[in-house]
Amino acid sequence: MENTDNTASSAGLTRRRALTAAGGALAAAYLAGAVPASAAESQDADAIVVGHGLAGLVATAELAAAGHKVLLLDQEPEASLGGQAFWSFGGLFFVDSAEQRLMGVKDSHDLAWQDWLGTAGFDRGIADPAGQDYWAYKWAEAYVDFASGEKRSWLAGLGMQWFPIVGWAERGGGLADGHGNSVPRFHVTWGTGPAVVEPFEKKVRAAVSAGNVTFKFRHRVDGLVTTAGAVTGVRGAILEPSSVARGKSSSRTVVGEFELRAPVVIVTSGGIGANHDLVRANWPARMGTPPKSMITGVPAHVDGRMLAITEQAGGRIVNPDRMWHYTEGLQNYDPIWPKHGIRILPGPSSMWFDATGKRFSSPDIPGYDTLHTLKTITDTGYDYSWFVTTQKIIAKEFALSGSEQNPDLTNKDIWMLLSRIWQTPEPIERFKKNGADFVVADNLTALVAGMNKLTGDNLIDLTDLKRQIDARDREIDNPYTKDAQVMGIRNALNYPGDTLSRTAAIHKITDSSAGPLIAVRLNILTRKTLGGLQTDLSGRVLHQSGNPIPGLYAAGEVAGFGGGGVHGYRSLEGTFLGGCLFSGRQAGKAAAAAL
Numbered sequence: 001m002e003n004t005d006n007t008a009s010s011a012g013l014t015r016r017r018a019l020t021a022a023g024g025a026l027a028a029a030y031l032a033g034a035v036p037a038s039a040a041e042s043q044d045a046d047a048i049v050v051g052h053g054l055a056g057l058v059a060t061a062e063l064a065a066a067g068h069k070v071l072l073l074d075q076e077p078e079a080s081l082g083g084q085a086f087w088s089f090g091g092l093f094f095v096d097s098a099e100q101r102l103m104g105v106k107d108s109h110d111l112a113w114q115d116w117l118g119t120a121g122f123d124r125g126i127a128d129p130a131g132q133d134y135w136a137y138k139w140a141e142a143y144v145d146f147a148s149g150e151k152r153s154w155l156a157g158l159g160m161q162w163f164p165i166v167g168w169a170e171r172g173g174g175l176a177d178g179h180g181n182s183v184p185r186f187h188v189t190w191g192t193g194p195a196v197v198e199p200f201e202k203k204v205r206a207a208v209s210a211g212n213v214t215f216k217f218r219h220r221v222d223g224l225v226t227t228a229g230a231v232t233g234v235r236g237a238i239l240e241p242s243s244v245a246r247g248k249s250s251s252r253t254v255v256g257e258f259e260l261r262a263p264v265v266i267v268t269s270g271g272i273g274a275n276h277d278l279v280r281a282n283w284p285a286r287m288g289t290p291p292k293s294m295i296t297g298v299p300a301h302v303d304g305r306m307l308a309i310t311e312q313a314g315g316r317i318v319n320p321d322r323m324w325h326y327t328e329g330l331q332n333y334d335p336i337w338p339k340h341g342i343r344i345l346p347g348p349s350s351m352w353f354d355a356t357g358k359r360f361s362s363p364d365i366p367g368y369d370t371l372h373t374l375k376t377i378t379d380t381g382y383d384y385s386w387f388v389t390t391q392k393i394i395a396k397e398f399a400l401s402g403s404e405q406n407p408d409l410t411n412k413d414i415w416m417l418l419s420r421i422w423q424t425p426e427p428i429e430r431f432k433k434n435g436a437d438f439v440v441a442d443n444l445t446a447l448v449a450g451m452n453k454l455t456g457d458n459l460i461d462l463t464d465l466k467r468q469i470d471a472r473d474r475e476i477d478n479p480y481t482k483d484a485q486v487m488g489i490r491n492a493l494n495y496p497g498d499t500l501s502r503t504a505a506i507h508k509i510t511d512s513s514a515g516p517l518i519a520v521r522l523n524i525l526t527r528k529t530l531g532g533l534q535t536d537l538s539g540r541v542l543h544q545s546g547n548p549i550p551g552l553y554a555a556g557e558v559a560g561f562g563g564g565g566v567h568g569y570r571s572l573e574g575t576f577l578g579g580c581l582f583s584g585r586q587a588g589k590a591a592a593a594a595l
């Protein structure tokens with residue numbers, strides 16, 4: 001039997017010898033998923049959770065509720081507790097919810113499952129236990145059951161509430177049984193991301209007070225300790241204390257080393273979105289050429305390091321080429337993290353052009369088919385595209401994804417929220433005024449001059465852009481249009497939720513009463529990792545052989561939100577936070593039961 005750790009502290013060495021002495025007999029007993037109690041004298045806790053984002057908080061809360069002692073480690077300081085979820089818009093995918101029914105939306109488990117399958121496009125061995133999609137598919141079934149069943153009541157029971165107007169994200173590629181949401185399903189949490197984190201943070205803090213959980217901030221895990229094929233602990237570097245504000249990059253100066261032992265280790269370390277090298281290395285040909293220039297939709301801690309570290313301990317990574325990056329990124333004029341980008345969640349009316357001024361065709365319409373549009377953009381050879389739009393459209397249709405960009409929803413400020421009815425939200429106006437990507441003009445000639453000046457590429461031809469805008473505007477007077485985007489706007493206006501809050505009354509782009517004209521350069525913004533560590537339905541990390549690695553669990557984005565790829569190739573949106581909640585709970589419960 002060999003202990004693979006080679007950087008242990010002297011305390012760790014003592015523990016390691018104890019484990020080594022326990023001999024191979026342990027190995028067989030590990031099959032339950034955790035090191036047996038006989039190793040207890042050498043352990044620092046019952047469980048170690050690596051990563052204090054949403055998935056880690058949920059898993060920790062489950063373990064603590066079962067009476068287990070947990071060490072919750074993170075490389076970041078306490079200020080960043082909650083990870084990405086704090087910054088999120090708090091959008092959650094529910095099926096047949098009270099909010100949907102209130103808006104007259106008819107949804108069902110079967111419709112959601114059809115949409116999930118049409119969107120995921122699982123094609124890597126769903127019936128083959130060695131297939132990359134084998135567990136992903138099982139997780140997808142379980143997740144759609146969860147989203148159609150107990151998800152909402154569980155969260156409501158924890159005090160969460162949702163904005164009553166359900167959003168219609170990712171409307172898809174145009175086929176009833178293909179990609180996209182057949183109906184609105186994006187439920188924005190009242191209080192956005194912080195309100196998703198809050199109940200779980202509260203539970204964990206209560207467990208800290210009760211002595212069941214210990215925070216270990218500034219503990220960066222650099223390796224998993226394995227003993228006889230089982231994971232029995234973690235080792236790594238203690239980083240110097242940091243007082244940086246939430247989301248800011250913290251220093252990586254090492255002031256010490258640590259090694260900690262526990263019969264259960266749960267990896268909840270997030271994805272790869274801040275590591276552009278990893279994003280490019282995993283970029284699949286089907287998404288075109290990797291962009292040379294991207295902006296970043298996640299804090300720097302989303303560095304992807306734990307994937308390789310877990311792989312070294314035998315964990316199997318599947319579907320690494322599946323990612324979810326956005327095409328409507330704005331450079332943040334007031335960045336929190338490096339290359340900080342903000343995604344516009346667009347309504348359907350802005351006209352969308354490539355860098356040369358050629359209008360996109362269906363399904364590359366705002367809010368329809370994220371990855372199809374990404375491929376269309378990368379195929380142009382340019383890393384950006386353009387919205388050409390009006391003040392009237394941005395006032396109603398631009399939502400910015402991020403808790404800090406929605407002070408009304410985040411602070412539960414009803415009056416500020418109502419002011420969206422008569423004025424453009426302040427954060428949008430600030431981007432318009434200060435952002436590097438906006439051009440505002442009273443006429444098309446000046447707009448095109450501004451667009452060409454902004455990029456310096458001089459690719460937009462006024463006559464050609466005007467021809468395309470006039471052609472689209474002519475269709476506003478045609479009740480039987482063939483323009484798919486105009487049809488889409490009319491379809492959106494059939495949904496009261498869109499009419500109320502997300503779709504401007506249909507109008508001509510050149511209508512001067514809707515102005516000024518606005519052009520927005522859209523950058524490619526990295527965000528989510530859809531593949532990751534392959535896990536079974538208990539969250540146990542699988543070995544290359546397909547068997548669970550004793551003692552090792554994973555949840556959240558690092559596990560592809562469950563099974564190494566619950567989303568398949570694409571997402572229906574609002575499924576990521578829910579994926580952390582669901583997979584974090586599954587792993588926490590299963591690990592607690594195995595202890």
Ligand SMILES: Cc1cc2nc3c(=O)[nH]c(=O)nc-3n(C[C@H](O)[C@H](O)[C@H](O)COP(=O)(O)OP(=O)(O)OC[C@H]3O[C@@H](n4cnc5c(N)ncnc54)[C@H](O)[C@@H]3O)c2cc1C
Binds near residue numbers: 086
């Ligand atoms: C701006 C924004 C808006 C979003 N909006 C939505 C939305 O509306 N709906 C939705 O469903 N999803 C949304 N998401 C996505 C969602 O928030 C994330 O996918 C999810 O929160 C990921 O959670 P996690 O716990 O898996 O990982 P993370 O939140 O990334 O947490 C992982 C933690 O692990 C730590 N860590 C990593 N490596 C190590 C190591 N080696 N040692 C120690 N610690 C380590 C990190 O420091 C971090 O704290 C949004 C994300 C962002 C950024």
